[in-house]
Amino acid sequence: MRFTRDHEWIKKEGKYAYIGITDYAQQQLGDIVYVELAEEDLVLQQGDVLCAIESVKTAAEVYMPVSGTVIEANAELEDAPEKINEDPYGTYLAKIIIDDETELNDLMTEDEYNEFLESEAE
């Protein structure tokens, strides 16, 4: 699993990769009540908006950690968006095919991300 400075995670599994938001991100958002799901077959560049998450108090956009094509959005979130709060690392927002796997090297490892969070808190 790799992490972005915008608090997304990406996990490679076989030919696909899954994208979600981190525990820190769901805590910051609070109670999540709606997910505007990603559109399937959409081709996106690293940093493009993938989808949007709405909590009671705010709306947040989720960005593509790497360039790729959206294969599937997690339809389960339509009726149960709170799953992101309950299990942020077990709940994906979208399944994608990565264009260029070297872009994963731009992202942080878990240790690096934890250090990044600590430095942000200061």
Added chain:
Amino acid sequence: MKTTPLTSVHESLRAKMVDFGGFYMPVQYTSIIEEHNAVRNKAGIFDVSHMGEISVTGKDAIKYLNYIITNDISVISENQIMYSPMCYEHGGCVDDILIYKNNDKDFLVVANASNTDKDFEWMKKHTKGYDVVVSNQSDRYGQIALQGPEAQNILQQLTKTDLEEIAFYRFKNNVVVDGVNTMVSRTGYTGEDGFEIYTAAHDTEKLFRKFMESGAAPCGLGARDTLRFESALPLYGHELSEEITPLNAGLKSFVKPEKSDFIGKAALIEQTEKGVSVRSAGLEMVDRGIARNGYDVFNEEGEKIGYVTSGSNCPSLGKNCALALISTEYTKVGTFVYVDIRGKKVKAVTVKKPFYKKMYKK
């Protein structure tokens, strides 16, 4: 940032803290939805010590207050409270305030936290010719809102004063709560029955902890906002502002043009005569999405007709709603409008306000 007498309590409860109008305040302790539901179903407590308290005393207090507010203060009795907008000459709002009447010569104005200094300056500026003293007492007071269907039971267990004696929008001085001297009013900002308890800054923490022990859930500004929003209670800076008059906001019943002269009277009469061009309307989202403050609103033809002033998920209703300032012709209940949410026009329909039926004990 300013703190309140309860800041250390919030920190010890590990609340998520934010800067709110210059005050370091809790936005949530556990979850906005849990805190919201606690108030709707049982009882919650809020730190509202950031609210401003400005005393108005002197022989001309009634005449003076009637000059600076739009409502008519002369009609209320001792120990009664009145809500009123306070306007600029052009009809926009300086603030919306509560006024507590001790007697004809002694009133307490409760102002929105971030407006307190502005209000105080404005009020001082207009004392000329009136025998009154206006004094900012905000730092002396701590204030706790105890709200919800169980609020009265919780408070009653801690005081000998019969709370049935304090009716809606009435208050009582020298109410001893768990040994602490307080002023108690049956007011709030949640749409539920409940009280606001004013006390000396140094006694506030003791009371807050006592209410918690008695079963009231600590609630942050997040729940305070969803609760007031479902009840369609205006929030200054959103539904009311320097640019938005009380008539735009649908607060006509708090404007009394028939009384003696007051600041903004001419502008508000003119607005009534010409017709109010934009009004605050309740919207319910038909299609999926949450309208947020500042989002544009369009008609079926795609013309912009206004903007959202507040929008949220409504935890008690399971719906997404909004308050929007839109052209009056579209405010009729049942009109379809469209809110631009991240570049997509999402369908909504105008509905009756409030979204949640207020459960006041009148």
